[in-house]
Each structure stands twice: as structure tokens, then as C-alpha cells.
Amino acid sequence: MSTSQQPIGGTLGTEVVPVAPGVNLLRAAIILLAFAMAAAVPIAFASSYQLFQLTLAGTYAIAILGLNIVTGFNGQISLGHGAFYAVGAYTTAILMTHFDMPYWETLPIAAVVCGVLGFGVGFPALRLGGLYLALTTFSLAVAVPQILKYRGVEDWTGGVQGTFLVKPDAPEFTGLNNDQYLYLFVLTLAALLFLMMANLLHSRIGRAMRSIRDHPTAAEAMGMDIARIKTRTFALSAGITGLAGALSAIAVEYVAPDSFNVELSINLFVGMVVGGVGSIVGPIFGGLFIVFLPNVAESVSRAAPGVIYGVILIFFLYLLPQGFAGFPRRIAALFRKRRQD
Amino acid sequence: MSGVALLEVSNIVVRFGGVTAVGGVSFAVDDQQICGLIGPNGAGKTTLFNCISGIYQPNEGDIRFRGEMVTGQPRHRMIGLGIGRTFQNLALFRSLSVRDNVLAGAHHLGRAGFIACGLHLPWVGREAARLDAEAQRLMAMLDLTAVAEVPVASLPFGTQKRVEMARALIGQPRLLLLDEPAAGLNHGEVDELAGLLRRVREGFNLSILLVEHHMNLVMNVSDKVVALDFGRKIADGTPHDVRNDPDVIAAYLGEAPHERAA
Numbered sequence: 001m002s003t004s005q006q007p008i009g010g011t012l013g014t015e016v017v018p019v020a021p022g023v024n025l026l027r028a029a030i031i032l033l034a035f036a037m038a039a040a041v042p043i044a045f046a047s048s049y050q051l052f053q054l055t056l057a058g059t060y061a062i063a064i065l066g067l068n069i070v071t072g073f074n075g076q077i078s079l080g081h082g083a084f085y086a087v088g089a090y091t092t093a094i095l096m097t098h099f100d101m102p103y104w105e106t107l108p109i110a111a112v113v114c115g116v117l118g119f120g121v122g123f124p125a126l127r128l129g130g131l132y133l134a135l136t137t138f139s140l141a142v143a144v145p146q147i148l149k150y151r152g153v154e155d156w157t158g159g160v161q162g163t164f165l166v167k168p169d170a171p172e173f174t175g176l177n178n179d180q181y182l183y184l185f186v187l188t189l190a191a192l193l194f195l196m197m198a199n200l201l202h203s204r205i206g207r208a209m210r211s212i213r214d215h216p217t218a219a220e221a222m223g224m225d226i227a228r229i230k231t232r233t234f235a236l237s238a239g240i241t242g243l244a245g246a247l248s249a250i251a252v253e254y255v256a257p258d259s260f261n262v263e264l265s266i267n268l269f270v271g272m273v274v275g276g277v278g279s280i281v282g283p284i285f286g287g288l289f290i291v292f293l294p295n296v297a298e299s300v301s302r303a304a305p306g307v308i309y310g311v312i313l314i315f316f317l318y319l320l321p322q323g324f325a326g327f328p329r330r331i332a333a334l335f336r337k338r339r340q341d
Numbered sequence: 342m343s344g345v346a347l348l349e350v351s352n353i354v355v356r357f358g359g360v361t362a363v364g365g366v367s368f369a370v371d372d373q374q375i376c377g378l379i380g381p382n383g384a385g386k387t388t389l390f391n392c393i394s395g396i397y398q399p400n401e402g403d404i405r406f407r408g409e410m411v412t413g414q415p416r417h418r419m420i421g422l423g424i425g426r427t428f429q430n431l432a433l434f435r436s437l438s439v440r441d442n443v444l445a446g447a448h449h450l451g452r453a454g455f456i457a458c459g460l461h462l463p464w465v466g467r468e469a470a471r472l473d474a475e476a477q478r479l480m481a482m483l484d485l486t487a488v489a490e491v492p493v494a495s496l497p498f499g500t501q502k503r504v505e506m507a508r509a510l511i512g513q514p515r516l517l518l519l520d521e522p523a524a525g526l527n528h529g530e531v532d533e534l535a536g537l538l539r540r541v542r543e544g545f546n547l548s549i550l551l552v553e554h555h556m557n558l559v560m561n562v563s564d565k566v567v568a569l570d571f572g573r574k575i576a577d578g579t580p581h582d583v584r585n586d587p588d589v590i591a592a593y594l595g596e597a598p599h600e601r602a603a
Contacts, residue, residue, distance in 0.1 A: 196459040203458035203465065204444070204451040204472075211434045211445045218432035221394065222512065223420040223449030232455055278436075 118238020
């Protein structure tokens with residue numbers, strides 16, 4: 001009987017990232033094919049509104065990727081990532097409207113601003129374990145919309161009314177309309193970010209994040225500087241989620257405090273759990289889930305979509321306790337059971 | 342290292358509130374020596390062990406390793422100094438595979454940071470491949486190759502203990518601290534462990550400090566044994582001398598101590 005302590009985050013992440021040196025080429029081919037399909041099919045067939053929804057799902061997927069790094073892989077529970085999403089969105093909105101900056105120039109700035117903010121949050125987070133950190137980040141999510149409404153900064157933020165921005169024009173050589181172009185832009189950026197995070201999580205740094213989640217005392221004995229890795233992980237996570245927020249501001253062409261309320265943070269958390277805590281591809285499913293499930297719920301019952309939403313969510317967690325990313329393993333397990341019977 | 346011991350523990354005092362857990366203990370471990378640390382329950386073995394591994398800071402005294410001060414150093418610096426350890430009751434990274442657990446032990450040998458890893462720069466790949474080859478070698482030595490990709494939590498206890506040993510060895514320690522390595526092992530496994538400890542000492546050119554209840558194991562593998570009772574050192578010498586020391590016998594059997602100064 002092992003009596004080793006289990007931090008709260010430790011029970012969340014069950015995904016074991018496989019190392020498969022021999023199948024790299026095959027894997028690269030599959031990823032390229034999936035990317036080509038994800039780019040070509042919606043551009044060929046989707047309506048402009050559907051493209052907008054997919055673009056939004058892409059930004060949520062990136063935001064959940066950020067959240068999953070800190071919560072799924074490092075075991076630091078954050079219920080307040082909507083705050084970083086909001087700050088990223090407002091950074092881009094302010095830079096585009098007040099400084100006439102082109103949209104793509106605002107993205108790295110939004111990421112860095114949120115990264116620095118995340119680093120600041122990461123410091124107290126070191127002293128707060130599990131549920132206390134969850135509540136502290138939650139209070140951040142509660143506070144941010146009200147800070148955005150504050151009169152003192154109204155000239156910059158647009159106050160309660162929010163700020164409109166202009167959707168970027170597609171470069172002419174692409175032959176795409178603006179919605180198609182923005183979708184492709186977000187998709188490409190998402191693919192690059194997912195690839196970089198997959199690299200990171202398979203490296204010594206990713207291993208250190210997971211080690212600290214599983215057993216901090218042993219991680220220290222292996223020479224891992226917990227304070228350093230945790231704060232940097234938090235900063236990276238916040239930066240990625242902030243970048244997602246910046247993209248969403250461009251896609252929606254509008255930012256307002258009430259778009260970034262507490263529900264957004266909860267939605268990101270739901271998306272992470274549904275996609276698969278501690279899974280690299282899980283956030284893609286999570287992003288699609290939180291954009292499209294409310295529509296599905298509404299089409300089932302106009303009177304009580306919230307009830308339907310809840311029922312579907314519970315049903316999903318019952319069927320796929322490890323999220324969408326655990327689906328293949330679940331199927332394999334079922335098959336094995338069949339054969340034994 | 343002529344003349345200077347690898348590990349020098351001098352006059353360590355640890356108090357918890359009003360209780361003195363360790364009251365002025367000194368001893369030394371030489372290069373390539375296996376040193377056993379024994380004593381009845383509550384003798385202060387684990388407290389002393391935790392001081393050497395940096396978990397506790399002693400109230401008085403100091404610990405030097407290869408002439409360098411260990412007391413006051415942060416815990417994550419220990420393995421960099423050359424002090425590795427295993428844990429009582431195992432402390433593996435439960436959701437990681439055997440390979441990743443072993444590689445985690447090589448963390449301090451890597452240099453790649455967040456950005457280099459995210460971009461997977463060519464040198465990062467070479468560094469990872471080099472450490473992976475080392476992990477492969479250790480897994481082969483400890484009979485873990487067949488379970489390399491298996492999540493460690495699903496393996497039997499004895500196998501997990503070998504994973505912990507591989508994880509400690511890949512970090513290239515000069516001194517290996519073992520906290521009750523025989524706990525939970527059966528008779529045959531304890532014999533295997535004794536053989537493993539000797540092989541490791543030869544093959545990896547390191548010293549071992551062994552905190553252990555299992556008297557046979559300690560007397561069998563140690564070059565030197567230090568015995569504690571009530572936070573004080575009562576014997577220090579070869580296994581033969583310590584086994585026959587009247588104070589040690591008294592401490593273990595509960596007889597009245599011979600000539601203990603009042």
C-alpha cells in the first residue's frame with residue numbers, strides 16, 4: 001500500500017503521453033491530412049455563420065489548451081482563465097482602435113501581457129494548493145468584468161458599452177472572403193500552438209510539470225525547481241489563453257465586459273474536462289463542445305436549454321469519464337471485454 | 342578526495358518544540374562506502390536522514406558534502422551536488438510510464454528550457470536522445486525494459502522499487518540515500534537487494550547511506566554501521582563491532598544500559 005500523497009490535480013490527469021519513436025512519419029502524415037481536411041471542408045461547404053462558429057471554437061480550443069497545461073499537466077486548478085481570455089481580447093481591441101495597429105501585430109503583445117499577468121498570479125499560486133488556488137483564480141474571473149466597466153478606464157475600454165473593431169480583410173492573393181480567411185488564420189495558428197505544446201509536453205519540461213503534479217517532494221529530489229516551473233507554467237498558460245482571447249476579439253469584432261463573465265471561465269473548465277484532462281488533442285473537442293452544445297440543447301428544447309445542456313453533459317461524463325481523448329481506449333477496452341465473455 | 346570524507350555530519354541537533362529528536366550526532370561516510378544507519382523506533386534515524394537530504398534544517402551543526410555545505414541549500418539543489426535518494430514507501434510519479442519516471446531522475450542533467458523545448462530545437466532532440474539511451478541502459482540493468490511504456494502505478498511493488506532505484510541512479514549521484522529499501526520486500530527479495538546494492542556501489546562508483554530496520558541486510562552489506570538511540574550516537578564501527586556493542590544490544594533488547602553516563 002503506497003501512502004504517497006496525492007495532490008488534487010494528480011487525480012485529474014490520467015492521460016499517459018505515449019512515446020513512439022518508430023511511428024513519427026505516420027503520425028506526421030495523419031496530422032497533415034487532418035489539418036488539410038479541417039481547412040478545406042469548412043471553406044468549401046460551411047456558411048459564413050458556421051465559419052464564424054468554427055473560428056470561435058478554434059479560439060476556445062486554444063484557450064483550453066492553455067488551461068490544460070496548467071491544470072491538466074501541472075495540477076494547478078484554475079477556475080479563472082476567462083480573466084486572461086478577457087485581458088487578451090481587450091489588449092487587442094485597445095491596440096487596434098486606439099493605436100491603429102494591424103491585427104496580427106497585436107497578438108504577440110496580448111500574449112505577453114497575459115503571460116506577465118499569469119506570472120504575477122503564479123507567485124501566490126505557489127503557496128495555495130488545490131482548492132484554495134481554484135477559489136483564488138475564480139475570484140479573478142469574478143472581478144475582471146467589473147474592472148473593465150470601471151469609469152476610470154472607460155476611455156480605453158469603452159466601459160459597459162464595449163468597443164467595436166473591424167474584421168481584417170483577406171489578402172487578395174488568397175481569393176478567400178474575410179470569414180474564410182480568418183478561419184484559416186485561426187486554424188493555422190492553433191495548429192502551430194498545438195504542435196509547440198506537444199513538443200513541450202513531451203520534453204523534459206513537460207515531464208517535470210507532470211512529475212510536480214504527481215509527487216512534489218520526489219520532484220524536488222530529482223532537482224526540479226518547483227517554484228520556477230510552476231510560475232513559468234502559469235505564465236505560459238495565461239499567455240496562450242490570452243492569445244486565444246485576442247483572436248476571439250478579432251473574430252467577434254466586438255469586446256464588452258459581459259462577454260467575459262464567470263460563465264466563460266466555467267465553460268473553459270467544462271471544455272477541458274469534456275475534451276480530456278491532461279490530453280493534448282482534448283482541447284480541440286472541448287472547444288467544439290462548448291460552442292455547439294448550447295445550439296444542440298436549444299434545438300431540443302427552447303424552453304429549458306439549460307436542463308438539456310446539463311443532461312447531455314452528465315451523459316458525456318458517464319460515457320467518457322476521461323473525455324473525448326479517452327474514447328479510443330474506451331472502445332478498445334469494450335472490445336477486450338467482449339472477447340472475454 | 343585525500344583525507345576528506347565524502348559526507349561529514351558534525352554535531353547535528355534537531356529540536357521539535359521542546360523535544361530533542363537528534364542531540365549532537367557526528368559521523369562520516371567515505372568514498373565508495375556503504376554506511377548503515379540503525380536504531381530502534383524514535384532513535385532519530387529518519388530525522389537525521391531528512392537533514393542530509395535537505396528536508397529539515399538542523400537547529401545546530403552542519404553537514405558537508407565533498408567539502409561543500411549542504412545545510413541551508415534548497416532541496417532541488419541536492420542532486421546537483423551529488424546527493425540522490427529513494428523514499429520510504431515509494432514516491433514515484435504514478436501516472437507516468439516507467440521510462441518517464443526514470444528520465445525524470447535525469448532532469449538536472451538536461452539544459453533545455455521552455456522555449457527550446459517548445460520549438461524542439463535540434464540540440465534539444467540530441468540531448469533527449471542521449472538521456473534516453475542512458476535510461477534504456479539502466480532499465481536493461483534493472484530488468485525493466487519489458488515494462489518501459491507501462492504506467493508505473495499498475496506495476497507490482499517490487500518492480501516499482503526497481504524503478505525508483507533506476508530513477509535515482511540515472512541522476513549520477515556520488516552518495517545515494519536509501520530510506521528503508523527493504524520495507525515490504527520478502528526474504529528472497531531482500532537477498533536480491535543486497536546483491537544489487539553491492540553491484541551499484543561498484544558499477545556506479547558511489548557511496549550509500551542506508552537507513553534500515555532489517556538488521557540482516559544492514560549487517561550483510563555495510564562497511565560501517567552507525568547506531569542511534571534517543572537521538573544520540575551509541576556506536577560507530579564495523580558491523581561486527583556494532584553487533585556486539587553492549588549499548589546497542591541494550592537499546593534493542595531493552596536491558597539496562599551498561600555504564601551509560603548519567
